[in-house]
Amino acid sequence: MEISFKGKRVLVTGAGQGIGRGIAIELWRAGAKVVALSRTRSHLESLKNEYPSIDIVDVDVSDWDTTREVVESLGHFDALVNNAAMAICQPFLECTPDSFDKMTSINVKSIINISQVVAKKMIDSKTKGAIVNISSQASKAALKDHTVYSATKAALDAITRSMALELGPYGIRTNAVNPTVIMTAMAKVGWSDPEKAHGMLSKIPLGRFGEVSEVSDAVLYLLSDKASMINGVELPIDGGFLAT
Numbered sequence: 001m002e003i004s005f006k007g008k009r010v011l012v013t014g015a016g017q018g019i020g021r022g023i024a025i026e027l028w029r030a031g032a033k034v035v036a037l038s039r040t041r042s043h044l045e046s047l048k049n050e051y052p053s054i055d056i057v058d059v060d061v062s063d064w065d066t067t068r069e070v071v072e073s074l075g076h077f078d079a080l081v082n083n084a085a086m087a088i089c090q091p092f093l094e095c096t097p098d099s100f101d102k103m104t105s106i107n108v109k110s111i112i113n114i115s116q117v118v119a120k121k122m123i124d125s126k127t128k129g130a131i132v133n134i135s136s137q138a139s140k141a142a143l144k145d146h147t148v149y150s151a152t153k154a155a156l157d158a159i160t161r162s163m164a165l166e167l168g169p170y171g172i173r174t175n176a177v178n179p180t181v182i183m184t185a186m187a188k189v190g191w192s193d194p195e196k197a198h199g200m201l202s203k204i205p206l207g208r209f210g211e212v213s214e215v216s217d218a219v220l221y222l223l224s225d226k227a228s229m230i231n232g233v234e235l236p237i238d239g240g241f242l243a244t
Helices: 018-029 041-050 064-073 097-124 147-170 185-190 194-201 212-223
Strands: 009-013 033-038 055-058 079-082 130-134 173-179 234-237
Touching (some): 009 018, 009 097, 018 079, 033 041, 079 097, 173 212
Parallel strands (some): 009 033, 009 079, 079 130
16 A cells, blocks of 8 residues: 655654654655654754755644744644654652643643644645644553553543544544554663563563554554544554453
């Protein structure tokens, strides 16, 4: 199945590294005009050096007003990937207001903020657009030391459903993907210890963690016209973790 985004303009947040970077690159390879947004300029410049035709924008998405101004200035998009996120792991009894506020600001508020701007332009231009929110298996199952992170991703799933309901009449589809541990460069460092990895791997029927390409493939499908009747889903990419 060939998927092409030629003539399409796509915004990817959190695109400086990891899953977001992988999604941006695969969209570029599929012909999209990609705008990569991230807080860290050096990560974006590294991406730009490898793929000069990808446009880069640095902004801290936790800043509501500045982010709104920046995204407004970028013009019209045919699709949006909300990938920017933060994870601070704390035991339940040690969760702090500061970590709650930081994660909520990035993992929840920024998605609403950016999606409002992009969706309004889609509606104004009568674009049958598509939005994919990058959620997590943590929204569906309890993970140790992930109380607040899990709560923000559960909120993101709820936001996805509301967006699907309210934007659907305009022809704008909104879906989420819910990955397990994905072997980004950072994850390879954090999960390379067999003792640490065993507990999680023992709950995944396929017996392994996911790769970035396995998330980007699903995201590109959901953004494409091949998924034209898929709206409001939360798709696990977890090797069966949530099935057990």
